[in-house]
Amino acid sequence: MAPLLFYLLSALVLGTALLVVTSKNAVNSAMFFLISLLGTAGLFVLLDAFLLAAVLVLVYAGAVVALFLFIIMLLGMKGGERPPLSHFAVLASVVAAAILGVGVLSFVKHGQITASIADAAVPATGAVLKSYSAQLFTTYLLPVQVVGFLLLIAMLGVIVLSKRFEGMEESK
Amino acid sequence: MSVTLNDYLLVSVLMFVVGFFGVLMRRNTLIVYMCLELMLVAATLALVAFSRYNRTMDGNVFVFFILTVAAAEVAVGLAIIVALFRRRHTVQLDKLNALKN
Structure with missing residues (x-):
């Protein structure tokens, strides 16, 4: 299934x-x-x-x-x-994406990834809500605070970016 | 037969490559931005898969933070795109060439 x-x-x-x-x-x-x-x-x-x-x-x-x-x-x-895409741009994008894909795939294939156990054999830790809170409020407490500040600053930035400042922008 | 870590990584890599392809090929800023988000989601899929198969919690917590930062980033990025459109009246990338030459 x-x-x-x-x-x-x-x-x-x-x-x-x-x-x-x-x-x-x-x-x-x-x-x-x-x-x-x-x-x-x-x-x-x-x-x-x-x-x-x-x-x-x-x-x-x-x-x-x-x-x-x-x-x-x-x-x-x-x-x-x-607008219609130029064939050269499409070709260049396909080649670049293929190079990236082959590079990362060869890393996945030949890298030392040991965890190839079947997933039924592994008990899930991410399923328990309690383990999230245990991690977020102990080990990752400082990042939580920093992310909170980041959200605040992003909100301020969006307000500043989208507000029209009359008379302060130079005329086009 | 069951699904292994490599299968999830394969899906993640392919999704990332599709997003990268879109970023390179498309000329509309909004579509390029959507493809960037696609690449970010592909990376979170790899993190969740690693975390699941290594029996650790850290990958999941990182994904939690990545989702928060992505939300903030999308809000700021779209505000920049709107400001750009207001000034230049276009969102086509090949018309935004003020730094050329």
Whole structure:
């Protein structure tokens, strides 16, 4: 059951990821990105990371994709606006991506990755909510605080970036 | 037969490569940004898989932080794109060549 689900979900994730790249319409790209994220959340569930799957759906599929769609609508990019891609650019991108893929794959194949136990044999630690809180409030307490500050600063930055300062911008 | 760590890493690498391909090929800033997010999600998938198969908690906690930072980053990045659009009236990357020459 689990291998079948894994293959289905990974096919879904990779297929929709390719469609994000190739689709002509920006809104379609955002929708395929959403489906790809949901597939990734499914893979997280298969890896017993239930909390992370829920957070991925909430933060990414809920907030980030909604923000992307909002900006696409705001900037008024309707369908069929993609200019035709030059063959040279496509070829160069394919070659560069293939080189990267082969490099990382050879690292995965020949690197010293010892953990090749079947997943049924391994008890899951990521499934327990208690272990998250135990880690976040002891070992990782300082990073939690820093991330809190980061969110605050990001919020201030967005306000400053998107506010119009009348009379302070130089005229175009 | 069961799913091993290498299978998850394979999916993660392929997803990362697809995102990289999109970043190189597309000319629309928003799509490029979406592909960057795709690469980030691919990296989190690898972290969760490593953490699962090594019986540690640290990978999952890192993914937790990565998700938080990604949310902040998306908010700032999209605000920059909107500010850019307001000033230059385009989001096509090949038209944003003020630093050329």
